[in-house]
Amino acid sequence: MSVSSPGASIVPVDRHSSEPLWAQVQSDIERRLHTGEFHHSFPGEMALVDQYGVSRHTVRKALRRLRESGMVEASRGRSPKVADNEIAQPQGALYSLFASVESAGHQQRSIVRALDTRADGTVATRLGLEESTPLIYLERIRLSDDEPLAMDRVWLPARIAAPLLDADFAQTSLYAELDTRCDVRLTGGREQVRAVMPTPAERLLLEIPDGVAALAIERTGELRGRPVEWRQTVVRGDRFSLVTDVSRPDQPSVTVFNRVPAHPPKEAS
Template sequence: MRAAPVDRQSPVPLWSQVQDDLRARLSRGEFDAVFPGENALVTEYEVSRNTVRQALRGLRTEGLVTAERGRAPRVRRAEIEQPVGTLYSLFASVEAAGMTQRSEVRVLDVRADGVVAARLGLEESTPLLHLERLRRADEAPLALDRVWLPASVAAPLLDADFTHTSLYGELADRTGTRLESGHERIAAQVPSGGECRLLECPPRTAVFVIERTGFAGGRPLEWRQTVVRGDRFALDASFSARGFQLGVASS
C-alpha cells in the first residue's frame, strides 16, 4: 500500500502527518518484513530528511520502531518476559504477553544420547524421548527448543500434538508427572548459521541460550536447551532488601 500524500495546506505539521500515516501502516502489518530506511521515506512522502527523522523520533518514543544512529529503522516487536527463579513455561509466557503461540515440530522420537543421559544421571544407552520445536509468537520465530526426557516416563508424549500445547501440560495429563524444580544456565551467544536462518535473526542479533535441568521427585527428569532471539526476549527478576543473588558462570 502506498503512503498517503502529505497535505502542505494543512495546519498539521508535515512530520505529524507522516508519523500518523506510518503508525497506521504499522498497525496494518505493512512493515512486518522490513521497515523502509530514511532515504526511502524521504522519496515516498516527498518531504525533507529532517521531517522524516522527526516522525521517526515520535514512533521510537512510542516503542513502535527502533531508529538508532547509523542503523536503518526497524519495527520493534513486543518482548516475551520470563521470570527468573521460577519454573516457567514458554508457552504460558507467550500467551500471557497477548500473543498467539505456535510450534513447528521438527523432531519427535526416541533415541540414545550419551551426553544428555549423563546430565540426567542415566546410563549412556538409556532411551530418551527427544522433542525439537521451532517456537513462534504471532507467527514470527522466537525460539528453537530442544528437550530430552527418559522414554520410560515420557513415551506417551509420542502421540501428542505439540503445535499448540505445552510440554509440561501434556506431561502432566498423559503421565501424571509434574516438574517440581529446576536449574538454569543462561548465556548470550552468537547464533550458528542454521539457528540464524531458522529464527530469521536480523543482522547482528545475539541469542540467549538457556540450558535447563528439570527435577521431579528429587531426580533430574528433563534436560532442555532453548535458543531464543535476543531482540524478542527479556528476563524479569524481583528482589527485596534481604537481597537477590545471581551466579556468574565462567566461559
C-alpha cells in the same frame, strides 16, 4: 489368594495376563490413589504383598515406578507415603515468556521438527543414566504471532515419557502433556541463562538479523531430586528480556518485543 484390608477396593492381579504383575499392581495402586483411598495413610510393603498376593520384589518394583512418576515417596528404611501434591511446578523464565506471549494477546504455536525415541550418551550422562538409555526427544520452533521466537530442544527418559510420542505439540505445553499423559509433575530443577552467538542454522531458522545475539537457556528438570529433563533453548535476543525484582527474586518477569527491523529507517534531514 490375596487378602485385602478393611474398606480397600483392590483389583486382584491376573496371573494369566501378558501384563507383568508389577505393572498390574502399579496400575491398581494408581487407581486407588486417584480415588483418595490413601488420604490418611499408605500401606507398607508387606501390607501390599498381602493385599495383592505377590512377592515383595514385585511390590518394590511397582513402588519404584510410582516413585519415579512422583505419585509416591519411598526410600530404604522408610515406609512409602503419598507424595505431597501441594508442591507447585516451578516455572522458569522461558515458560513465563510463553505465558507472557498469550497474556499480552499474541498468538503462539509451535513447529514440531522432531519427536522420537533416540539414544544420546551425553544427555543420558547429564540425567544420571546409562549412555544407551532410550530418551524421548522433542524439538520445536516456538512462534509468536507466526514470527520465530525460540528453538526448544528437550530430552526425557523414555521409561516415564514414552506416551508423549502420541501428543500434538503444535499448540500445547510439554509440562501439561507430561502431567496428563504420563502423570509426571516436575518438582524442581536448575536453569542457566547466558548470551550466545547463534549458529548459522539457528540464525536462519529463527530469522535472527546479522550481528544480533541470542539467549541460551539450559534447564535440568527434577522429580523429587532426580534429574529427568534436559532442555536447551535458544531465544532471539532482540525479542526477549528477563527482569528480576530484587525484592521478589523468586518471581522473574519477562517481556516479548515486536520484531526489530534489521535496518531502521533513516531520519529525514
